[in-house]
Amino acid sequence: MGKLQKAATLFLFLSLVSFLSNLLTATTATSPAVFVFGDSTVDVGNNNFLPNAPKANFPPYGVDYPGRIPTGRYGNGFLGVDLVARAAGLSSPPPFLSLSCADQGGQGVNFASAGSGVLDTTGTSVVTMTQQIKDFSTFSGNLTAANGAGSAAAFLSKSLFYISVGNNDLFVSSAVLIPGNSTQKDEIVAAVLRQFADQLRTLYQLGARKFVVVGTALFGCNPIVRRTVPDGACNPELNDLSLRYKTATRALLEQLAMELEGFKYSFSDVFEITIQILSDPQKYGFTELAAACCGSGRLNAEGPCTPNSTYCGDRNQYLFWDGIHATQAVWLLRSRLSFYGPRRFAYPVNIHSLLES
Template sequence: MATVPVLVLHALLAAAAACAAAAADTAAAGSGKVPAVYVFGDSTADVGNNNYLPGSAVPRANFPHNGVDFPTSRPTGRFSNGYNGVDFLALNMGFKRSPPPFLAVANKTNKQVFRGLLGVNFASAGSGILDTTGSSIIPLSQQVEQFATVQRNISARVGQGAADTVMSRSLFLVSTGGNDLFAFFSRNSTPSDADKQRFVANLVSLHQNHVKALYVLGARKFGVIDVPPIGCCPYPRSLHPLGACIDVLNELALAFNKGVKAAMRGLSASFPGLRYSVGSTHAMVQSIIKHPQKLGFKNTTNACCGSGRFNGESGCTPNATLCDNRHEYLFWDLLHPTHAASKIVAAAIYNGPPRFAAPINFRQLVEDHY
């Protein structure tokens, strides 16, 4: 496992505190560093879209103990004890938190949303890059279609020229891929190298196509979040006889991340005006696992909320075991980080060196007014 100097990690912690304070002042003034933020992805970014979907099979987090550390201690649909990574990135950009879930505003008149002055979160827990990943949820292709509806609405209200300007200056966050890798692994836990290469190549190609579709709709600034070492989450550990990380899942994540970086580099060279940053949750989670106590963590293997081995055999429900020292845990539930971990990871992606965000970090992307 690669290491990163502890001094750098301490600097990131300091940056997190400074940015949070500065962003809070900006948010209080109601002025973001970009006109709007549009979010696409899975449960790593969902802030409540799945609350509005019918069916018992839909993955949701709109019940305790989720949200125990959210303002007013209420569950919102976030798979977290408080904020998720998107919330912290939005906070760094001067917003209060993530923009609202699309399904919460789709049938309402929200002047900020439909004038392009806030953004929308389209992420849906359980979704993936492939339409076949998950069930009864909103795949990435449909999320792009939902954005097209919002874009048309904005154009109708402010005019095409003004809408194009807003879109070109807004940030488009994409956080997805992990569920596709889990689904592939569940079908074949011992894939050949050729199987892995074919699957990842197809997944990267589809991811690229979705980015292209957003570009056609006016997006120019892309903040792409890579896949963390998902084989080290509590759920995969609970499947391993020795409780170790599952190497196949981590290999798939690394291959996918490498492919996405290359694809984004190619798109930026081919599509005029396209700017991007790939934020590496993978590198940051590795750093937390390597230097847990230096970053304030004491447990990087168990979920704070859950049951069974590593608290990773089932999700966080009202009847699940809940830890008291939530800020000392890397994982909130069987697959997702805690509020504390998300805050540190977002700080690294927003302000950190190329190890955590490349070719530029999110702050540089946001502040690039070309």
């Protein structure tokens, strides 16, 4: 094992020990449940139940998950939502489509579907955000019927609503993006956020009060994008689109907090966290920033990650597991900074503070 690989392994181990140690002392920062909405960044297996939806329920996905099980998570192990749920004192919520009876999901439910977006037109054969919220409405209706309106409202008001969506909408829209056209970028952002604002208001009307909104990433640096650039560099136009969306999302959340009584939130700034990693990757144990761990072709991103793909052995040093999705090592860092980090990474408060509020 080389020095850099040892450093990466040591950093990940120490980060995990530190994170779990903090969890054990965070007895006041608990939540009765976590409800999850979004795309492949938080889907823990819903798409397994959809015949024509994109899936990750085959090896080597899950190679670092307990038991080396390919659960349907788009990564080599745990996702950020798994770690945040643990930090909130809970198990990771099960996929909604896996529930066999109405009384399951007492610690939360995961409604996310890989490939979905804010817009109903984003993704095919997946569970749209609109439908995810309808599914939650059904769940909350059953909760109210079983426990009474007052108890259900109190339960939901203390629960965490974890939302990670928007990357797919921006990526699809960028296919017609004219380089340097700021007006077009702002129009794309506005169109997505109009729908997202309605979705957040609907969740609020259904009882949600504590929101974690995960920002969009520097998807112009994804291997699937870099492979199309001659020198393998990031695409600045796509990163600028994501930055504009991030800025507008923060403004929207601030507006909703003023508009809706009891609306509280923590914005997890994935964009800023990734910039921090790219500015000093070796500090965090990463040595491969451009290529995917699993795949084929240039930057391991010309072909998808499949059972026949070769994959890296030093996964803790890689930023990306496949052409789009982060490694477990990245999710660990993002989760730690989102849960306990400063305002630079979690605005206006981190998730730990949101839970205590």
